[in-house]
Amino acid sequence: MQCKNLILIQKKLIHVFFKRSIMDVIIQVPNIGFEEAEIIEILVNVGDIIESDQGIVTVEGQKASIEIPTTISGVVKKIFVAVGDIVIPGTEVVMITSNQKKENNNSLLKSSSLNNDDNTYHITNKFKTSIKQTNIPHLSYKTLLHASPAVRRLSRENNINLDDVKPSGPKGRILKQDVELFLKNKEVLHDNVNIKQYHQDDNDALLMKKTNINSDQFGVIESLKLSSIQKKVSINLSKSWKTIPHVTHFDEIDVTQLEKFRKKLNMNIDDNVKKITLLPFIIKSLIQSLQLFSKFNSSFDEKNNLIIFKKYINIGIAVDIEDGLTVPVLKNSEQYSIQQIAKNIDNLVENARNHTLNVSDLKGSSFTVSNLGKIGGTGFTPIINYPEVAILGLSQMCIKPIWNNDKFIPRSVIPISLTYDHRIINGLESAKFIDFLKKNISSMNFLLS
Known part of the structure; x- marks a missing residue:
């Protein structure tokens, strides 16, 4: 018991x-x-x-x-x-x-x-x-490095900075074999090649660190850290500028008739409703241009040398907010009327400036528009929103005297600048794209579809 x-x-x-x-x-x-x-x-x-x-x-x-x-x-x-x-x-x-x-x-x-x-x-x-x-790391540059603890441990044991290792895994992940390959190349090239040249992007960063000048030796200075958004934008823009051979095509669009139509349309809108700007009209015409010239609505697969044509048209709208620049995306824009495009743009811009955008609102753009019309300027060279292949810049509308074979008449024109990836798009294709866009807007044919 x-x-x-x-x-x-x-x-x-x-x-x-x-x-x-x-x-x-x-x-x-x-x-x-x-x-x-x-x-x-x-x-x-x-x-x-x-x-x-x-x-x-x-x-x-x-x-x-x-x-x-x-x-x-x-x-x-x-x-x-x-x-x-x-x-x-x-x-x-x-x-x-x-x-x-x-x-x-x-x-x-x-x-x-x-x-x-x-x-x-x-x-x-x-x-x-x-x-x-x-x-x-807390939202720093190294946050963009993906590597498992085992890979990080291997790099520490061999005194390797993961910033120097070129990733081959999905979503930019650094794999064990990437570190092993780097280590092998480091041993082979140690006596002949400066290790900072192994990865060109990091070489540029290291060169900037070496050549950084202490400006305070010349007088009083003030330092301001970049916001998290500015850091991310700078990384993306730097990658685009270093990767893509940019060419910019400048031209002007006559919007005289369109501007008269827009003002007349707004007269029928209640005072408590936001008026429609020129941007939705230009985007509507741009959509038709992208449907006709599909190469401008693509991306380039550098690894496999493929042009990826996209059957959807998602327009990114560059928006200047208090702490940087962000690009919310107008998804499936080809499905909307001008009034719907205007409303969706207003919602995206408002959410961007109120910091209430969803992560999905910032993804999936196939072509980007940068509009400086409210600020001024007669032209600029926008940087392509990687991995897209083109971006359209809009400057401030102005009145110009245009010769009509008889006399000069005042016309409302908008300076435009189309920056494109010269690996994918040549100058003739760019000129045809712009010519169609100009005629489509000036004649207002896009309103008939």
Whole structure:
């Protein structure tokens, strides 16, 4: 009898021991600097054994991406998200079954809440502290580098800066073989080639650092850090400028008749309704031009030397906001009337300036328009929004004397500038595109379709 009781007591002790030692931990999205982000990659599977600091998902928001790690070792029990999901701080990502001892996880338990019914810990927004302890850069240039902890460890062991390694994995991910190839080339070229020339983009950055002048030696200066949006825009523009051979075609569009029509149309609109500008009319005509000259609505696959023609027309609208430049996208614009285009543009611009754009609003453009009409200028050279192949710039409308074979008459004209990728588009194609756009707008034929 005593023996039976002893066995029962032992079983209870074992049950209590495992109940206290094994726990389910739910990892949530920490506060990583943007209000919402998109899951672009899931790095683990159910049943995987993972270590602390190992990446579990990669998220992208506002043109920046970051890998979210776990702060606890264990087995992946459940995944709550899928690729393409939009998440916010606090969204549950994965559940991990862990048998780490409580005394080894005091910092974790302090930032967790325990559900006594199911023995589950929830990592809350205080998980941000744990993120910093894993040396994950916070929305810096290195945020754009994707590499697993194993790859990062290999690079540290061989004193390799991952900035110098050219990625070959999906979404710019640095793979183990990329580091091994870099190491091999480094050994071969060590005596003959300056390692800074291995990757041209990084060589330029290093050269800028070496040639940076301390301006304060000449007088008083003031420094201002770039905003996160400005950093992302600068990276994208630099990539476009270094990758694409830009050529800009300048011309003017006679909008005299269109401007009269627009003013007459606005006279029939209630005073409390926003008036229609010239931009929606130009975009409507531009859509017809892109349908006829489909190469301007494409992108270039450099790796496979392919031109990717897009059957949809998504117009990016460059918008100047308080802390930088952003490009919300007018999706499937060919489906809309001029009034609908005007309304959608107004909504996108308002959301951009109120910082209420969704991540999806900033993706998928196939052609971009940069409008400086309200500011001024007679022309400029817009930089292509990579990976597109062309961009249209609009300057301020002005009155010009135009000769009509009899006399000079005043006409309303808009200076335009079409910048294109000379690898894909030649000068003749550009001239034909502009000629069609000009005639379509001047004659107002686009209103008939």
